[in-house]
Amino acid sequence: MITVIDYGAGNLRSVVNALEFLGRAVAIASTPEPLARARAIILPGVGAFADGMEGLRKRDLVEPLTDAVLGRGVPFLGICLGLQLLAREGLEHGRHDGLGWIPGVVRRIEAADARIKVPHVGWNDVEIRRRGVLLEGVDRPVFYFLHGYYLEPDPGAADVVTSTCAHGVTFAATVEHDNVFATQFHPEKSQRAGLALIENFLKAAA
Numbered sequence: 001m002i003t004v005i006d007y008g009a010g011n012l013r014s015v016v017n018a019l020e021f022l023g024r025a026v027a028i029a030s031t032p033e034p035l036a037r038a039r040a041i042i043l044p045g046v047g048a049f050a051d052g053m054e055g056l057r058k059r060d061l062v063e064p065l066t067d068a069v070l071g072r073g074v075p076f077l078g079i080c081l082g083l084q085l086l087a088r089e090g091l092e093h094g095r096h097d098g099l100g101w102i103p104g105v106v107r108r109i110e111a112a113d114a115r116i117k118v119p120h121v122g123w124n125d126v127e128i129r130r131r132g133v134l135l136e137g138v139d140r141p142v143f144y145f146l147h148g149y150y151l152e153p154d155p156g157a158a159d160v161v162t163s164t165c166a167h168g169v170t171f172a173a174t175v176e177h178d179n180v181f182a183t184q185f186h187p188e189k190s191q192r193a194g195l196a197l198i199e200n201f202l203k204a205a206a
Helices: 010-021 033-037 051-059 062-071 155-160 191-205
Strands: 002-005 026-029 041-043 077-081 085-090 100-108 120-125 144-148 149-153 161-167 169-176 180-183
Touching: 002 010, 010 026, 010 191, 026 033, 026 169, 033 062, 041 062, 051 062, 051 085, 100 155, 120 161, 144 191, 149 155, 149 169, 155 169, 180 191
Parallel strands: 002 026, 002 041, 041 077, 077 180, 085 100
Antiparallel strands: 100 149, 120 144, 161 169, 169 180
């Protein structure tokens, strides 16, 4: 059973569809109680950093989520905004506290070349720094992105980045640290490569 968190930040259905396509049973959690018995957790999301954190707080999910993942070691996959919320803070429309699981800041993509459009929308290659878990066996790492902000880890936390993408700036495309995994792109919208990545996470979670 895979627990997908519903905190009002979008793209829930496409994630559930991908998991069901892979033959997994899915529980949707919008309250703290299911997190106490979760065996694997996915935090999807699109939209603004502050809205995402507010959605988690309004549903009293921050502490139970942190206890499950950091306290009990439940495998976790963050997707798009679900990656960015791992940061210490986000700078979208002001400064906002994140979950603080990864020391770093979420910044806007600032492209010096006017031909580079922001938000970053569409398919891009990622450059693998180390295979880790998520990209194991993914021979053609091309994924679908939809974002205007990116995670910049602190220098001392840079080793969490397992792959990068270049769009105006070079940013973290995937991060991994112990039982915490996350992608800036949308694997659930990335066809074969995305399904392979989700399957890798599920195998690790098992």
